[in-house]
Amino acid sequence: MQIDVINQNNEKVGVMDLPEKIFGVKWSVDLVHQALLSQLANRREPWAHAKGRGEVRGGGKKPWKQKGTGRARHGSIRSPIWAGGGVSHGPLKEKNYFKKINKKMKRAAIFSVLSKKISDNEVIVVDKFDGINNKAKEWTKVLKNLVDMRSKTALIFDSANKKAVKAVSNIRKIETISPASLNVYDLLKNKVIVFEKNSIKEIEKIFKV
Numbered sequence: 001m002q003i004d005v006i007n008q009n010n011e012k013v014g015v016m017d018l019p020e021k022i023f024g025v026k027w028s029v030d031l032v033h034q035a036l037l038s039q040l041a042n043r044r045e046p047w048a049h050a051k052g053r054g055e056v057r058g059g060g061k062k063p064w065k066q067k068g069t070g071r072a073r074h075g076s077i078r079s080p081i082w083a084g085g086g087v088s089h090g091p092l093k094e095k096n097y098f099k100k101i102n103k104k105m106k107r108a109a110i111f112s113v114l115s116k117k118i119s120d121n122e123v124i125v126v127d128k129f130d131g132i133n134n135k136a137k138e139w140t141k142v143l144k145n146l147v148d149m150r151s152k153t154a155l156i157f158d159s160a161n162k163k164a165v166k167a168v169s170n171i172r173k174i175e176t177i178s179p180a181s182l183n184v185y186d187l188l189k190n191k192v193i194v195f196e197k198n199s200i201k202e203i204e205k206i207f208k209v
Helices: 029-042 103-119 136-146 162-167 184-189 197-206
Strands: 002-006 012-017 123-126 153-156 174-176 192-196
Touching (some): 029 103, 029 184, 103 184, 123 197, 192 197
Parallel strands (some): 002 123, 123 192, 153 192
């Protein structure tokens, strides 16, 4: 499988052979969906927490004596039947949303998304980003030559190009993904994926393809 390689001025400078095991995988809706649900669940943190009777302050003393008052027996105002008391069966911050997915399945899902992007012509390979002043304004000019700035775009730089990551961080609808951090969610939410040529070789090493 081959793809045109362009420079940062959107001029063709060559052709690159893409690894079939990464970019030539069959599209699997079920697998990608499972990987996406797992990723979203694992980044979720419980925020709702209702205090039980053991966490509510006060109520250490019996509100009134057991007998002789004509009122119902009570041992503590922290009881759930009291206003301001503890909550029975409320949401707890200890809730675990973790969903397990095997490494091979996660990797296969990433490859499936990349292959779909290739087939939909939503992948661009740039030979190298070089000689650009690391300011958002300069990077915006370069990116306008390559992509539609109205669409969400992910840039996958060579890991040595660290300054560029910081420079594009303030550009609207542009985000960066490191080769080691490829994931289904970020690949799906971005319309176009722009690879720096060397980043593809890094991905091959990371996934041992």
